[in-house]
Amino acid sequence: MFIDNREVPSAGFCEHLEALSDDTGLLQHARFHLPNRDHGYCTDDNSRAAIVLLRLSHLRKLARSERAMLRNCLAFLDHALEETTGRFRNFMAYDRAWCDTTWFADPHGRxxxxxxxxxxxxxxxxERYWAQNLLERVVQELANETAPRLWAFSLFGLEAALVVQPDWQAGLAARQALQMRLRQRWADAATKEWPWFEDTLAYDNARLCEAALLAGGDLAAAGLTALGALWDWQQEDGVFMPVGHDSFGRERSLPKRWDQQPLEAAAMLDACIRAHSVTGDDKWVHRARASLDWFHGTNALGLxxxxxxxxxxHDGLHPDRVNANAGAESTVSYMWARISAAYFAKGMAF
Incomplete structure (x- = not known):
């Protein structure tokens, strides 16, 4: 059975997320289980947390403290948008000073x-009017960006917005342009021996497959091929083995096993659920289950x-132990996976 009672978010489900939050937003890192203020905040994590809390609000009513966290995450994004460039900054120090030395594409997409x-x-x-206002200020330039993960993340946001406002012309145009870019990226990179969107594996890999599946048509077929390959590269005897951090940047090479990150498990779960919705094939449900079970101990270390x-x-698996820290990205990734599983169990789309 795919779902058990661990996938029903409890009243205390946001306890650790609250511990990592303050009235500025969500702090990036933890030292063991305590918030590590040395590294401040980032747009990446506040975007992820906002999505998690918004989705959680459709499973149960948010508590007052959870609603406050959501408001703070959204306010962080409001402040992150730089007026002169129309781009989102990423890193903020604990004293609320922006400290980016370069622009990062992926946080913009998130x-x-x-x-x-x-x-x-x-x-x-x-909140909806505010979000529409910010999105209108950045949507025109999305098609000019060159980072595939920015394309994927932006496509998810555009799709969500277009569900409730299907005649939004700027959104429709941006979605079409980004799908064309992703389609061309597949055509340029994929071969029979390397059925993938890029020459290397990196992080959040399955989001590229999910975005292709969401697009439908020939792009969905490419996404399904890529996701099948990614699953084969990330499993041993049906046990999920996320692409290890040591794999990043190795051209057209199978992934190394370590270190394994929670972000990959959450992305794989979502992509497998999307593949099931496209194909109806129950093998994708089992693979989604394996991705979730990785968090609960069905992994290379059994921990x-x-x-x-x-x-x-916790922040991942090393070859010999679980990482002792429990920061924002990892915690939000686990919460995300749990919420996606609950949506699937209830027949809800995300």
């Missing part, structure tokens, strides 16, 4: 994703990373 989800899922008109009661998740 912020677009969070804005689209806000348009689709926010409980109040004010759990996450606490189902509090949402806490």
């Amino acid at each position: 912020a677009v994703w969070a804005l689209g989800e806000t348009i689709a899922h926010a409980s109040g008109d004010a 759990p990373l996450a606490d189902p009661a509090t949402g806490l998740c």
